[in-house]
Amino acid sequence: MNKKIKIALITLITLIIGSGALFAFNPDLRMGAIVTFMNLKETTKFEVDGDKVYMNGIINTKTPDQLKKVISENPKVKTIVMGEVPGSIDDESNFPMAKWVREKGLNTYLTKDSSIASGGTDFFLAGNKRTMEDGAIIGVHSWSDSLGKEAKDIPKDSPEHEMNRKYIEEMLGTDDFYWYTIYAAPADDIYNMKNEEILKYNMLTEPIIKKD
Template sequence: MKILIGLKTKIFIGILVLFIGTFSIAYRYNRTVQIITLVLVHNYIYPSTKFRVDGDKLYMTGLISSLTPGQLKKLIDENPEIKTIVLEHIDGSLDDASNFPMGKYVREKGLNTYLNSDSEVSSGGTDFFLSGVNRTIEEGAYLGVHSWEGMGDGDPIEAKDIPKEDPQHRANAEYINYMLGSEDFYWYTIYAAPADGMHQMTKDEILKYKVATKIIKN
């Protein structure tokens, strides 16, 4: 059977093929396109944070996105016995506008946070770890921090190079102050590693900035 395709349909298919091809090339070679795609997919399409409940513990792994607070609140509402959130592998946050309020929610609920000896938590995951009333780390856990990029005269600029009084610092600094009673940890993080790098915190640094309330030796 012969199928007839109209001119408009042919044009549409041609444009679609061209778009897919162009996007594929851009995604492969352009870091900005990769980041934008990652944010769109995990913030609005596919939940990137995975949870499981075991007794009074809620285990959490993946990227924190704008979908994560809803997932977390639903599980806590359905499982009022939860006392501790165990962070397993959290590479970071795609949306601080969601991550910070979620952290404050956890603190207001009086929940604790915990890192196992094989936990690997970085960036926005480290920020979220601070939300626990009691914050326990088993020796061997990886806790990473780094700077972030803001805008200066229209161009990207490292946070450490942005004047301290600039409003771009406020959301991060105020969150840290809310959790730890001081902004010191925030200012430490922006010098610890560049935005595209990561610094693994030492035990001394963790204690100095009161990131953990308890460190457990194995």
């Protein structure tokens, strides 16, 4: 798991699952239990309205099949409107799903009330057209390895960077945004991007929409 979800969400689930002594004395086991627990549930919700599908929740191993089913049953859908998508607990599922979105020519859209971060931000980049209303929140951060070593402290030519770096390059044509994210905030924190930064890294294909 390279991308982590928002700290508040991790804390909440840790309190639920980590109440037993076994988890309390074994943080690695506790995190493994959290991931397993969340992957057993459909943590991403989809709701179709005309040619749009509204997406909310955490991306996990079940999300790709959910999305493909929605699109198969609603072929008129052209745009994925992302609401609250705080992250992904499984990049091995998230990245192939995102590439499928790009191949299908689907668009991604953020309303002024949208809030995405981490793996949710990665997923947004898959849109053929990527549009954002002013006020939307886009959060980024680094990742750390199994020993807690931060991505920025790992040599740039290390294969550990490759999955995330290559995905960003495929989506945006350059890996500049990847290197930006690993310095933006540590793995256990989130940095909310400014509009000028969002534009600088070509995250949008359309001008920012100003809403009254």
